[in-house]
Amino acid sequence: MSEIKRVAVIGGGTMGNGIAHVCAQGALDVVLVDLDQGVLDQARSTISRNLDRQVKKELITGEEKELILGRIVTETSVAAGVAEVDLVVEAVPEKVELKHSIFDTLDREAPEMAILASNTSSISITEIAGRTRRPDKVIGMHFMNPVPVMKLVEVIRGLATSDETTGAVVELSKALGKVPVEVNDFPGFVSNRVLLPMINEAVFALMEGVATAEAIDQVMKLGMAHPMGPLTLADLIGLDTCLSILEVLHRELGDDRYRPCPLLRKYVAAGWLGRKSGRGFYSYAS
Numbered sequence: 001m002s003e004i005k006r007v008a009v010i011g012g013g014t015m016g017n018g019i020a021h022v023c024a025q026g027a028l029d030v031v032l033v034d035l036d037q038g039v040l041d042q043a044r045s046t047i048s049r050n051l052d053r054q055v056k057k058e059l060i061t062g063e064e065k066e067l068i069l070g071r072i073v074t075e076t077s078v079a080a081g082v083a084e085v086d087l088v089v090e091a092v093p094e095k096v097e098l099k100h101s102i103f104d105t106l107d108r109e110a111p112e113m114a115i116l117a118s119n120t121s122s123i124s125i126t127e128i129a130g131r132t133r134r135p136d137k138v139i140g141m142h143f144m145n146p147v148p149v150m151k152l153v154e155v156i157r158g159l160a161t162s163d164e165t166t167g168a169v170v171e172l173s174k175a176l177g178k179v180p181v182e183v184n185d186f187p188g189f190v191s192n193r194v195l196l197p198m199i200n201e202a203v204f205a206l207m208e209g210v211a212t213a214e215a216i217d218q219v220m221k222l223g224m225a226h227p228m229g230p231l232t233l234a235d236l237i238g239l240d241t242c243l244s245i246l247e248v249l250h251r252e253l254g255d256d257r258y259r260p261c262p263l264l265r266k267y268v269a270a271g272w273l274g275r276k277s278g279r280g281f282y283s284y285a286s
């Protein structure tokens with residue numbers, strides 16, 4: 001595998017803009033793709049704001065900020081965005097059919113040697129890979145939110161993922177200043193297999209009136225030394241994403257202990273998706 005120099009990030013939402021940021025900061029040329037030009041404009045200003053914070057902390061200079069931003073171009077066509085890249089990192093919403101259709105396009109349009117990575121939180125890498133003509137080059141590259149801050153990249157090997165592909169993604173993650181941890185392909189991998197049942201239980205506790213949202217979060221922060229409470233974290237992740245992950249765990253593992261809390265479903269149905277929509281378990285005045 002030749003060195004990874006050019007990357008396309010598909011989806012410019014919560015995760016996509018962070019992934020584009022760290023890749024550009026790691027000296028890669030980045031094409032950030034989203035169907036929605038408004039999202040791309042928003043992503044660019046989010047990245048600029050986050051880089052300003054790094055300048056303020058004297059982690060980078062103003063000149064470096066401009067260089068990093070200059071490495072990111074935006075594109076509204078997936079086919080055009082992936083035409084000349086070494087790696088694609090897909091970060092579209094957590095919907096199985098959507099991931100499959102995006103990977104059909106990626107497999108058709110990206111160069112034959114390109115690695116196709118998914119930032120999926122829970123969907124089977126083996127199944128995504130099995131639908132492509134290059135299952136050895138398909139892998140999970142699961143960044144954590146907020147991407148510029150969090151160190152972990154959970155690297156998920158599908159059944160057919162090659163050692164070469166895994167090695168390239170591990171090396172790239174290190175070069176981006178992250179700590180890669182290899183795991184196997186099971187629903188929710190490690191991170192969300194352990195995290196989401198806790199978040200779901202916190203929502204049940206809220207629904208059953210065990211305590212207020214603030215009290216639940218304080219118990220977990222002060223009592224368990226979590227940096228933020230589970231309901232605050234759910235709002236940060238996005239309640240629609242939390243629900244989608246729980247649905248995958250419930251369906252794929254076939255155990256009712258993963259059943260999504262009805263209150264979580266209700267919030268998602270209402271469009272209360274957390275920070276990104278301005279309201280979830282808490283309100284976020286913009």
Ligand code: NAI
Binds near residue numbers: 078094120142
């Ligand atoms: P999001 O909803 O914030 O962003 C998704 C973006 O994809 C949107 O901007 C949307 O316009 C775009 N999109 C939809 N269909 C598209 C298409 N066909 N082509 C190009 N762009 C398209 O979602 P978020 O939270 O960034 O999640 C993305 C992925 O990352 C999901 O698989 C999620 O499970 C995973 N993830 C999310 C984390 C989180 O904390 N939100 C943490 C780790 C992984």
